Each structure stands twice: as C-alpha cells, then as structure tokens.
Amino acid sequence: xxxxxxxxxxxxxxxxxxxGYLSDExxxxxxxxxxxxxxxxxxxxxxxxxxxxxxxxxxxMSSARLIRLxxxxxxxxxxxxxxxxxxxxxxxxxxxxxxxxxxxxVETDIFSDDFLLTRPLLEAIRAADPVVLLIDEVDRVExxxxxxxxxxxxxxxxxxxxxxxITARQIPLVFLTSNNTRELSEALKRRCLYLHVDYPDMDRxxxxxxxxxxxITEALADQVARIVxxxxxxxxxxxxxxxxxxxxxxxxxxxxVETVDAEVATSTANILLKYQSDIxxxxxxxSSNQQAAKVFAPGPK
Numbered sequence: 336x337x338x339x340x341x342x343x344x345x346x347x348x349x350x351x352x353x354x355g356y357l358s359d360e361x362x363x364x365x366x367x368x369x370x371x372x373x374x375x376x377x378x379x380x381x382x383x384x385x386x387x388x389x390x391x392x393x394x395x396m397s398s399a400r401l402i403r404l405x406x407x408x409x410x411x412x413x414x415x416x417x418x419x420x421x422x423x424x425x426x427x428x429x430x431x432x433x434x435x436x437x438x439x440x441v442e443t444d445i446f447s448d449d450f451l452l453t454r455p456l457l458e459a460i461r462a463a464d465p466v467v468l469l470i471d472e473v474d475r476v477e478x479x480x481x482x483x484x485x486x487x488x489x490x491x492x493x494x495x496x497x498x499x500x501i502t503a504r505q506i507p508l509v510f511l512t513s514n515n516t517r518e519l520s521e522a523l524k525r526r527c528l529y530l531h532v533d534y535p536d537m538d539r540x541x542x543x544x545x546x547x548x549x550x551i552t553e554a555l556a557d558q559v560a561r562i563v564x565x566x567x568x569x570x571x572x573x574x575x576x577x578x579x580x581x582x583x584x585x586x587x588x589x590x591x592v593e594t595v596d597a598e599v600a601t602s603t604a605n606i607l608l609k610y611q612s613d614i615x616x617x618x619x620x621x622s623s624n625q626q627a628a629k630v631f632a633p634g635p636k
Contacts, residue, residue, distance in 0.1 A: 377513065
C-alpha cells in the first residue's frame with residue numbers, strides 16, 4: 336500500500352493553517368481524499384481566490400517538491416512533457432563522424448537520458464521524492480494538449496519511442512486549476528476530484544487579512560473585508576481577488592491609515608480594481624451617503 340501524506344482531514348486543515356493557508360472543511364477534505372485515492376484535484380473558481388496558492392501550500396506543509404506547469408495557448412508536448420536536445424545531438428553526431436563512426440554507432444547514444452530535456456510532466460513522473468504537480472490554468476490549453484494530460488494522469492506513465500515506457504516512481508499529488516475560460520472535457524473531469532474555490536465570506540477574508548498582514552488592526556481588517564465584500568456585490572468586470580485585498584491592506588498600512596473613509600477608498604481604489612469602469616462604479620458607491628454608511632461602518636475596537 337502506498338504511503339499516505341496526511342493522517343486526517345483535521346490534520347490537513349491544521350497543516351495548511353501552519354503555512355498560512357486558511358481552508359475550510361471542504362477544501363481540507365478534498366486534499367485528504369486526493370491523497371488517499373491517488374486522484375488529481377481539479378480546482379475551479381474565479382481568478383485570485385487561492386487556487387494556485389492551495390497547491391503551493393500543500394507542497395510546503397508536506398515538505399514535497401512543487402513542480403509547476405503554467406498552461407497557455409499553444410503549449411505543446413515539447414514544452415509540457417519532453418524534447419530532445421537537438422543541438423547537443425548534432426554535436427555528438429559531428430564528433431562521431433570526425434572519428435569515422437557510423438550511424439549505428441551513434442544512434443543509441445544520442446537517444447539516451449544525457450540528451451533528454453525533461454519538462455514539468457515528465458519531471459514529476461520520474462521524481463523519486465514526494466512531488467506536488469501544479470498544472471495551472473489548464474483551461475487555456477487546446478483540446479489536443481488536454482488529451483495529453485488526460486493520458487498521463489490516467490496511468491501516470493509516459494511512452495517515449497526511443498526509450499520505452501517510463502512509469503511513475505511515486506504518484507504525485509496533482510492540482511489542475513481552471514478559471515472557467517472554457518469548458519473542460521468530460522473525460523478530464525471524470526478523472527479528477529472536483530473542488531470549487533469561491534471568494535471567501537467576510538469573516539474568513541478578515542481572518543486571512545489578519546494572518547497575512549500581521550501589523551494590521553482588527554478594526555481596519557474588518558473594514559477592509561466589509562468594503563471588499565460590498566465591491567464584489569457590484570456588477571464589475573473584474574471583482575477584487577483575495578491577493579488584491581491583501582495588497583490593499585498593505586497599502587493602507589504603508590499610508591498610515593487607521594480608518595477607511597470615502598476619500599481614502601477613492602484614492603486607493605486602483606489597488607483593488609484594475610479597470611477604469613470598475614473604479615468609476617466603486618467611486619460612485621463610496622460617494623453615496625446611504626451606501627457609505629454601510630460600507631464604512633467602523634469595525635470592532
């Protein structure tokens with residue numbers, strides 16, 4: 336039986352907290368099951384809700400090596416899996432030719448590990464040490480590359496014609512993240528455990544701010560969480576993410592702000608929001624007397 340990384344769901348939750356990631360029971364439970372069932376986790380949700388950070392935190396808490404494949408349009412096998420070092424192969428062929436060698440003399444040599452350039456997927460398969468494999472923004476790749484991922488994640492092995500089949504030495508803990516820019520295939524979804532990570536509620540976001548920005552007061556953290564929640568309720572092109580909430584909190588500290596009012600919120604709105612149309616909506620919200628009374632209500636002392 337394979338060695339398990341985590342003893343229980345509470346142990347996962349406590350381990351994540353120890354590295355600064357505040358999870359709920361649902362997140363901790365999926366991580367625990369993925370380890371026990373040796374299945375990948377597909378993590379979907381809005382950008383900036385901590386999907387990538389979850390994989391990083393699991394790697395940190397379990398003392399595993401993080402291997403990251405950043406997906407993008409046009410990603411192919413040579414960048415995701417492996418490719419041959421053609422320049423080195425040519426040099427080897429030229430050297431053999433100068434020495435009077437034949438193709439049969441050099442063929443076996445140039446198609447060996449010394450000439451193989453491993454990319455993240457093959458690196459994770461070949462790793463002997465514990466690994467967390469992060470396949471980030473999988474929804475950005477084409478269907479053909481998605482099929483390649485599915486093949487590898489089904490059997491945890493890779494077939495290289497010149498070398499044969501390479502089977503995983505240990506099953507990596509795999510996280511695939513998606514921002515829902517396109518629908519993923521049913522086959523890939525069936526292979527994975529599913530986790531949806533949404534924006535945290537106000538109390539949890541306040542706790543995140545207090546954890547990640549240790550010098551902030553509870554009153555200011557409460558105001559930050561309250562204001563961010565009110566902004567996410569607007570019809571924005573890009574609601575503020577958790578990372579932007581933290582950036583804003585640090586900005587307020589640097590400016591020496593103790594209490595956020597409409598003037599402070601307006602002057603720093605560009606830290607939270609990245610589209611002018613969204614900033615305009617937020618400023619209008621801040622300037623409304625009725626809304627401002629709710630948004631800028633003082634937090635606990």
